[in-house]
Amino acid sequence: MDTSKLRKRMPVSTLFDPKIVGPAIGQAFVKLNPATLIKNPVIFVLEVVTALTTVLLVRDLVQHHTDVGFTFQIVLWLWFTVLFANFAEAVAEGRGKAQADSLRKTRTETGAKRILMPDNYEVYEGVSAEDLQAGDLVVCEAGDIIPGDGDVIQGIASVNEAAITGESAPVIRESGGDRSAVTGGTTVISDRIVIRITSSPGSSFLDRMIKLVEGAERQKTPNEIALNILLIGLTIIFVFATATIPSYATYAGGAISVVILVALFVTLIPTTIGALLSAIGIAGMDRLVRFNVLAMSGRAVEAAGDVDTLLLDKTETVTFGDRLATEVIVVPGVTEREAAEAALLASDADETAEGRSIITLVQEKYNVRRQVAPAGAKFITFSAMTRLSGVDIGARKLRKGAIDSVLKFAREQAGHDVPEPPTFRAAVDKIARSGGTPLGLAEGSRILGVIHLKDVIKPDVKDRFAALRRMGIKTVMITGDNPVTAAAIASEAGVDDFIAQATPEDKLRYIRGEQTQGRLIAMCGDGTNDAPALAQADVGVCMQTGTQAAREAGNMVDLDSDPTKLIEVVEIGKQLLMTRGALTTFSIANDVAKYFAIIPAIFLTFYPQLAVLNVMQLATPQSAILSAIIFNALIIIALIPLALKGVTYRPIGAGALLRRNLLVYGLGGIVLPFIGIKAINLLVNALHLV
Amino acid sequence: MFLGWTAVAAVNPQALTQLGNAGPHGFSEMLYLYTSSTGNNKSAFAGISANTMFFNITGAVAMFVGRFFMIIPAMAIAGSLVEKKSIPASTGTFPTTGGLFIGLVVGVILIVGGLTFFPALALGPLVEHLIMTAGTLF
Numbered sequence: 001m002d003t004s005k006l007r008k009r010m011p012v013s014t015l016f017d018p019k020i021v022g023p024a025i026g027q028a029f030v031k032l033n034p035a036t037l038i039k040n041p042v043i044f045v046l047e048v049v050t051a052l053t054t055v056l057l058v059r060d061l062v063q064h065h066t067d068v069g070f071t072f073q074i075v076l077w078l079w080f081t082v083l084f085a086n087f088a089e090a091v092a093e094g095r096g097k098a099q100a101d102s103l104r105k106t107r108t109e110t111g112a113k114r115i116l117m118p119d120n121y122e123v124y125e126g127v128s129a130e131d132l133q134a135g136d137l138v139v140c141e142a143g144d145i146i147p148g149d150g151d152v153i154q155g156i157a158s159v160n161e162a163a164i165t166g167e168s169a170p171v172i173r174e175s176g177g178d179r180s181a182v183t184g185g186t187t188v189i190s191d192r193i194v195i196r197i198t199s200s201p202g203s204s205f206l207d208r209m210i211k212l213v214e215g216a217e218r219q220k221t222p223n224e225i226a227l228n229i230l231l232i233g234l235t236i237i238f239v240f241a242t243a244t245i246p247s248y249a250t251y252a253g254g255a256i257s258v259v260i261l262v263a264l265f266v267t268l269i270p271t272t273i274g275a276l277l278s279a280i281g282i283a284g285m286d287r288l289v290r291f292n293v294l295a296m297s298g299r300a301v302e303a304a305g306d307v308d309t310l311l312l313d314k315t316e317t318v319t320f321g322d323r324l325a326t327e328v329i330v331v332p333g334v335t336e337r338e339a340a341e342a343a344l345l346a347s348d349a350d351e352t353a354e355g356r357s358i359i360t361l362v363q364e365k366y367n368v369r370r371q372v373a374p375a376g377a378k379f380i381t382f383s384a385m386t387r388l389s390g391v392d393i394g395a396r397k398l399r400k401g402a403i404d405s406v407l408k409f410a411r412e413q414a415g416h417d418v419p420e421p422p423t424f425r426a427a428v429d430k431i432a433r434s435g436g437t438p439l440g441l442a443e444g445s446r447i448l449g450v451i452h453l454k455d456v457i458k459p460d461v462k463d464r465f466a467a468l469r470r471m472g473i474k475t476v477m478i479t480g481d482n483p484v485t486a487a488a489i490a491s492e493a494g495v496d497d498f499i500a501q502a503t504p505e506d507k508l509r510y511i512r513g514e515q516t517q518g519r520l521i522a523m524c525g526d527g528t529n530d531a532p533a534l535a536q537a538d539v540g541v542c543m544q545t546g547t548q549a550a551r552e553a554g555n556m557v558d559l560d561s562d563p564t565k566l567i568e569v570v571e572i573g574k575q576l577l578m579t580r581g582a583l584t585t586f587s588i589a590n591d592v593a594k595y596f597a598i599i600p601a602i603f604l605t606f607y608p609q610l611a612v613l614n615v616m617q618l619a620t621p622q623s624a625i626l627s628a629i630i631f632n633a634l635i636i637i638a639l640i641p642l643a644l645k646g647v648t649y650r651p652i653g654a655g656a657l658l659r660r661n662l663l664v665y666g667l668g669g670i671v672l673p674f675i676g677i678k679a680i681n682l683l684v685n686a687l688h689l690v
Numbered sequence: 691m692f693l694g695w696t697a698v699a700a701v702n703p704q705a706l707t708q709l710g711n712a713g714p715h716g717f718s719e720m721l722y723l724y725t726s727s728t729g730n731n732k733s734a735f736a737g738i739s740a741n742t743m744f745f746n747i748t749g750a751v752a753m754f755v756g757r758f759f760m761i762i763p764a765m766a767i768a769g770s771l772v773e774k775k776s777i778p779a780s781t782g783t784f785p786t787t788g789g790l791f792i793g794l795v796v797g798v799i800l801i802v803g804g805l806t807f808f809p810a811l812a813l814g815p816l817v818e819h820l821i822m823t824a825g826t827l828f
Contacts, residue, residue, distance in 0.1 A: 234802075241806050248813050251717060268805065591805050599812050607817040659790050666797070 042274025305573025435488025589669025
């Protein structure tokens with residue numbers, strides 16, 4: 001997937017940006033508070049046993065035991081382990097805060113013009129943006145910053161949304177229709193609109209996103225809760241495994257110091273994944289924001305990782321919203337030039353995109369120059385009743401429009417039934433079958449030809465659909481067009497399936513159908529009529545250009561209004577789960593090597609024969625234990641970049657992906673600590689630390 | 691269960707008199723007795739007097755919890771799985787046939803089981819083997 005085409009709004013900061021690392025170190029100490037640490041059970045247990053050993057250390061110091069140096073170093077490194085765990089979380093939160101700050105900058109101290117009387121939009125008072133409540137009406141004119149999220153209820157204006165989306169081209173916001181939603185912090189460029197505020201202060205879209213990115217109000221997602229239960233279970237098992245050892249030692253005729261037992265316990269419990277779990281979750285949300293997607297909850301992102309089907313609107317998502325003219329087909333007896341000139345004149349005053357595209361087509365393809373309309377020309381604008389538009393120049397009456405309307409016009413002009421020219425119907429059918437719209441062209445009672453209006457498919461869309469298919473996601477296109485047109489567009493765009501002549505109820509019904517079959521379905525939409533479907537879908541992505549109702553109904557907003565952005569969302573969702581799994585596997589696999597370091601060290605005094613288990617040939621029992629503890633602490637720091645960046649996701653099937661990750665993190669997790677502990681042991685002995 | 695009861699027995703003087711063999715072999719005897727009680731049928735080594743008050747009562751408790759009480763959580767898991775929706779297979783599904791799945795299950799059992807019981811095993815059967823090859827018998 002080519003990420004270079006996607007505009008990333010936030011700059012990607014280097015992983016150890018000093019501005020973030022500094023405060024994070026301070027935060028690591030603040031987080032030592034047991035009341036906050038209890039949210040992370042594994043690290044909390046670690047802190048408890050570390051405190052216990054500190055007490056023992058103090059006792060040893062007071063009683064002048066001989067082995068104080070060793071005990072002191074163990075306790076020191078245990079505290080480092082707790083601090084490193086806190087540091088990991090603080091770094092992730094720090095990066096989130098940096099993004100939140102840039103989001104917050106868009107919410108400067110703005111003033112608002114609040115309308116006093118609902119029936120008089122001219123009288124208003126100046127208030128601060130924070131005083132606005134949901135339901136207030138405000139006026140915004142050229143140059144004003146929109147004070148809060150809301151709907152346009154009167155007027156039309158062009159709005160610069162660069163503060164939120166980074167896109168510098170202004171967009172149109174108008175009352176009624178699908179483009180009525182405005183976001184707080186954007187600037188009105190021209191004209192005047194009246195807005196009804198829909199969010200109370202502090203809970204606007206932007207506020208919720210900021211809280212989410214900062215990790216302040218982050219709730220644990222179902223996957224995190226399940227993983228936490230697993231980790232707690234493992235910790236309990238290891239408590240038993242360690243607590244029974246003193247009795248075994250007594251049986252064997254000796255005693256093992258509590259400090260050593262604690263050391264064994266600490267190396268066994270999954271501290272690595274316990275330390276990095278929250279950092280992974282926070283970093284995942286940040287990555288989403290970097291792709292210009294605002295998610296309302298971590299749950300939505302995880303659900304996105306498992307999506308099976310994607311439902312897309314045709315207009316504005318698969319195709320550009322406006323149709324473009326691509327050719328003029330003439331009937332026998334009419335020259336191309338004649339028809340082209342007629343089309344040009346008939347479209348001269350046409351303000352629609354279709355009309356302008358006809359003018360462009362005629363100028364470029366048929367080389368007819370646009371001339372000033374002759375005096376006395378009367379333009380007929382398009383009306384939904386006649387479905388025709390055109391121009392009357394003197395005695396010439398030129399019309400273009402729906403086929404049957406044009407035929408009717410020709411008949412009226414002739415006064416009698418006019419036969420269709422021979423190839424006319426064939427051309428019309430051909431255009432309809434290929435997915436376009438035929439526009440008839442007539443002068444007086446003479447049919448001149450057909451103009452082919454085509455739905456233009458957005459350029460990259462086909463590749464993106466192929467990428468979705470590789471991930472195992474089915475794409476379905478929904479459109480109100482007739483089945484023939486829909487089929488043509490569907491095959492050209494490369495979607496897997498389509499639904500034609502669809503009403504909003506049809507969308508809802510399809511989503512429910514997929515869900516009863518047990519599939520997870522994602523939907524992209526922007527209009528208010530999409531809101532029920534967006535709410536029902538498991539993952540509802542609303543376009544930034546959509547209405548307020550659609551945004552409230554969905555659980556994500558795409559600031560780029562790109563429907564295939566779901567690819568990135570799915571990737572990040574899967575990445576989150578994969579990273580957690582990979583680091584859990586690594587953490588548990590590490591334990592194997594640590595056992596081989598510590599068990600011989602502990603029991604050597606009772607049974608010297610156990611030295612054969614000392615596969616790493618560690619020098620003394622004490623250096624072995626110290627090396628294992630040091631490794632345990634350092635591996636957390638070493639894995640922070642991986643936790644923040646996430647495991648790379650490749651769109652191969654689940655089996656292949658698992659095999660690959662198991663090899664890397666499972667086997668690697670078994671092998672790496674052997675090397676690491678041995679290396680640290682060499683260093684410890686060289687420095688005569690023990 | 692096995693670890694806990696073995697620990698109790700290792701320090702209980704009454705239990706220690708029942709052991710027929712000393713040292714690591716004795717330890718292995720106790721370990722095996724409780725392993726067998728919790729998971730199987732309380733078979734035991736020949737050297738240990740298993741039919742005594744201490745081992746009978748403690749072994750019975752281990753069996754009750756390990757074999758019968760465990761039924762409750764297992765049924766709870768089954769009950770919870772029954773209520774979940776069944777999702778049709780796709781490329782995102784992990785295949786439960788094939789070498790990868792087998793390898794994964796075996797690996798997890800070995801590693802997690804190994805991690806739990808390694809200290810006890812090291813003090814019992816493992817060390818006894820090492821001593822035995824050096825010539826001493828129990």
